[in-house]
Amino acid sequence: MNPRTPGRPLDVEALFPEVAPYRRRTVRLHPRAGSPRRRDSSVGGPLLWPAEEPWPTCPDHPGSPMVAVLQLRLIDLPEEVVPFPDGCDLLQVLWCPRDHDGCWVEPLVVWRRAPAKGARVRPAPPPPAGAVRQYLPRPCTVHPEAVTEYPSWDLPQELWDALEERFDRLEEERGWAYQYHLSTAPGIKLGGYPGWSQEPDVPRCPVCRQPMEHLLTVESTEGDALSSTAWTPADEGPRAEGPGLTLGDLGGVYLFECRRCPGRPFAQRFDCA
Template sequence: MTRHTPPRPVDVEQLFPEVAPLRRQAVRLHPRAGSPSWRDSSVGGPLMWPDREPWPLCPEHRGSPMAPIVQLYAADALGVVEFPPASDLLQVLWCPHGHDGRWVVPEVHWRAAEAVGAVREAPPLLAGAPYGHVPKPCVVHPELVTEYPSWDLPYTLWDALEQRFAQVEAETGWDYQDHLSTAPGIKLGGYPGWGQDPQWPDCSGCGKPMDHLLTVASTEADAHSRAAWTPFEDEGVRYESAGLRLGDMGGIYLFECRTCPGRPFKDRFDS
């Protein structure tokens, strides 16, 4: 079933024209429990992994297979992220076990689906992973939405707009951060759904700020954001999603450099 996020409850760019140049497109994946195959885009589903390639193992836990987190075909990216030349498949895995100073250790792979050939079945994961670190298999329902920066809003602009944010909230009940800026849930592109101060990384190769690739969040929407971001199709409906619980219901954010060879990436955790 296609998901449709309601339009913002107020006209963001009319009320706050200063944020209009900062708008970005994101793809909400809307994962819902299901039975995806390796032919599908999915969260926590089987990957179209070549049989000729070994399955990735965690570099910090010898012999610990990485868990499939997200598989996304280019058609489901809806043009938000430009895939590398000759690639049409994005695959993200991570080691769900505890690490020194990190919640998970991810890997990002780009490949051409037609070149995969025979598909390797994922090995069973080692027991003992923390609860909520491995998503349940979910089908996805990609949807294009418009976002504006929340925690990533420049300090000077935040200071200039803070009083107007408060006035709009007092008059309408809609909070800029929770209801008008960044979409919650697992999404491609757009702005990270920070819960705390941003930790935007720079590329180790060129030194430039990296681009946000993917947010893997614990929930589709929390109690604060649900009123504005729940798709029409899910209003009043109890559904089962990916079942993630990362820290204190936080998220993992993946960033990449789109100019350096190999598309180097970094990850950040935010609780």
């Protein structure tokens, strides 16, 4: 049975109609340890990497190969919450699993047309010497599910200030916290809102200088003691057998991109829980 998010405990827009204009859709990937194949969408699985292309290496650690983090086929997504570039049907994300100055990992985002069946593909090299074990995702199959989100840390400050008393009253009277139970889904997800654990820090495109758009959140777990009652699939604990990542103190890595500029420049942010 595919993991699925529990039904929403409350009608967010009925309680807080002010947040309705900020509604977004995200695809939760629900990675579960398994044996994905090369043509499967996966977390930490084998990539469809063309044989004629060299395997990417880390710009900060010359010769250090990157490792596969994510492969998503457009056909496997229940909704196109992030527009794929024209002619592309495959998203691949890799990173260098070694500590870097000022960040945990060094990511790479690749959009491409999937190689035709029978085309030669390049096998992944072994992880580099010095790789941090907690940055090496265990191979997982994925179970994409589209859900609705509302901003938490990304809610405009003036709106948060206006709603805070009602948020607090809801938690006191019914036990549901807007921030942890009703706003953003935890885990590994495409589109929607970043899974910030701290103050948001949205990067600006180095080309056009406009705020970039959230592409992908990679968090250590699918839930925690605060959010698990609302977001963790039934019969699964917050540490269900997934990719086994530990990013900071159970924090996350957030990838952003600019969809206005050629080549879709990308950037990363990260924080600790």
